[in-house]
Amino acid sequence: GESVGLHLPTLSVQEGDNSIINCAYSNSASDYFIWYKQESGKGPQFIIDIRSNMDKRQGQRVTVLLNKTVKHLSLQIAATQPGDSAVYFCAENGGQGGSARQLTFGSGTQLTVLP
Amino acid sequence: DAGITQSPRHKVTETGTPVTLRCHQTENHRYMYWYRQDPGHGLRLIHYSYGVKDTDKGEVSDGYSVSRSKTEDFLLTLESATSSQTSVYFCAISLSGNEQFFGPGTRLTVL
Numbered sequence A: 001g002e003s004v005g006l007h008l009p010t011l012s013v014q015e016g017d018n019s020i021i022n023c024a025y026s027n028s029a030s031d032y033f034i035w036y037k038q039e040s041g042k043g044p045q046f047i048i049d050i051r052s053n054m055d056k057r058q059g060q061r062v063t064v065l066l067n068k069t070v071k072h073l074s075l076q077i078a079a080t081q082p083g084d085s086a087v088y089f090c091a092e093n094g095g096q097g098g099s100a101r102q103l104t105f106g107s108g109t110q111l112t113v114l115p
Numbered sequence B: 001d002a003g004i005t006q007s008p009r010h011k012v013t014e015t016g017t018p019v020t021l022r023c024h025q026t027e028n029h030r031y032m033y034w035y036r037q038d039p040g041h042g043l044r045l046i047h048y049s050y051g052v053k054d055t056d057k058g059e060v061s062d063g064y065s066v067s068r069s070k071t072e073d074f075l076l077t078l079e080s081a082t083s084s085q086t087s088v089y090f091c092a093i094s095l096s097g098n099e100q101f102f103g104p105g106t107r108l109t110v111l
Helices: none
Strands: A004-006 A010-014 A019-025 A032-038 A045-051 A056-058 A062-067 A072-077 A086-092 A109-114 B004-007 B010-013 B019-025 B031-038 B042-051 B054-057 B064-070 B073-078 B087-094 B106-110
Touching: A010 A019, A019 A086, A019 A109, A032 A062, A032 A072, A045 A056, A045 A062, A045 A072, A072 A086, A086 B042, B004 B087, B010 B019, B019 B031, B019 B087, B019 B106, B031 B064, B031 B073, B042 B064, B042 B073, B054 B064, B073 B087
Parallel strands: A010 A109, B010 B106
Antiparallel strands: A004 A019, A019 A072, A032 A045, A032 A086, A056 A062, A062 A072, A086 A109, B004 B019, B019 B073, B031 B042, B031 B087, B042 B054, B064 B073, B087 B106
16 A cells, blocks of 8 residues: 655754755655644644645755655755754645545654764 | 544444544645554555545455545444454655655554
8 A cells, every 4th residue: 555654764064064864755645744743742733734736845944845747855954953853754635535535644763863 | 732632532342343443634635645654564554545435445344344534533343353353554645645754543453
């Protein structure tokens, strides 16, 4: 079946460096992608989303890049801070219409920011 | 977590007992979802709702039922709890069906 996967389960970066978290998807019908951050003991928190008619979108210190040719999604975090340490999930909607949209989530990448 | 509450936040129960988890929203969003999160499996959809009294099954619906009698409340019931249902349960809401906002979660332990 279709799935969303992450290239690396863990990522460690030095404070102040940029972080790049990658995600591969296999459903070419997906037209909406979203990144979440989850801190220990909390629910996933929306970071940024992107639609398939775009290849880049920027937020505050974050950028999402979408490469539809190779079905690849990445989240870039600029000047990584200790508060960025968390698990990051990508999700895609599989291009579903109908009565409700569902998201399929990847298994997550643990980002650790080193002092 | 603004606008979404889950109750209880923690529950310990015994195998075979019924359990009901509640999700309450103040955002008037149309779509509501129940997920479970387990190590190695990420977030998996149990059931979802696209309106009052309109619900459908997700990926892992066996052993669970839901009800939505009003916009703001979405209930998840474990008809007869089993140890395999020990998990963290998250409710999510969405206005459009794409961007979903999650509640704080309920940690359920079935002994």
